[in-house]
Amino acid sequence: MRKPCCEKTEITKGAWSKQEDQKLIDYIQKHGEGCWNSLPKAAGLRRCGKSCRLRWINYLRPDLKRGSFGEDEEDLIIRLHALLGNRWSLIAGRLPGRTDNEVKNYWNSHIRKKLVKMGTTTTTSTALDPKKPHHRDNKVPLLMQPDARNPILFRPPAKTTDQKRAPNHDDEMDVSDSMSINGGNQLQTGVIMSNKSFCLPDLNLDLTLSLQLAVGERHQSDI
DNA sequence: AAAGAAAGCAACCGCATAGTT
């Protein structure tokens, strides 16, 4: 049996009050992020550490953008989702001020429906079997797993404080820097052909990773 | 104006993984 992450009896659940928010903000401003397990007690909160972390990351962090998504953001989400599947934290990492939860919700409530309407559904189009347990190896096709030895697919982490632990190497894939999709919704197929490109057969997707020097061109043609 | 349906979003849950002992 799995041990509960916290003592249920003393834990408050549900929506956060303003007082709780303030306590959490005050504490983090004083002591910084981290040590989520001990934070609630230290901050005088009757919440589990996980809940505090989530509240901070998804709602209280000062650098959050909030508000509705722009067209460019939506476009980027669609492209990244085509490449990465439901890896919301990775996708959110490419959208400054957005959280994985926000991106996930936006996808589920807006974009997916939109794509279904257009007949361009990418739901479960990422070679991922939704019925399978969410094992990480199931999330991204093997061909897409970046190789830490490959500088094209692997970029050394530029960690934010809440990413210190960097649990997965495949989280470091640098995709947006020079990703391109041919002809809007007409995507092409293929497999990894070289260091510079890889494609998803089931996605009809052609994604090209070019070197950093191409970054300048990206802004005109891609974003 | 009221009731039901749909949509949106915040939060929880369980699992995987990295770090520590």
Add this chain to the structure above:
DNA sequence: TAACTATGCGGTTGCTTTCTT
């Protein structure tokens, strides 16, 4: 090296708000 602990992630749930009839 195995066991344990802490953290991060994605899926899901359920409450609240908005829309439709």
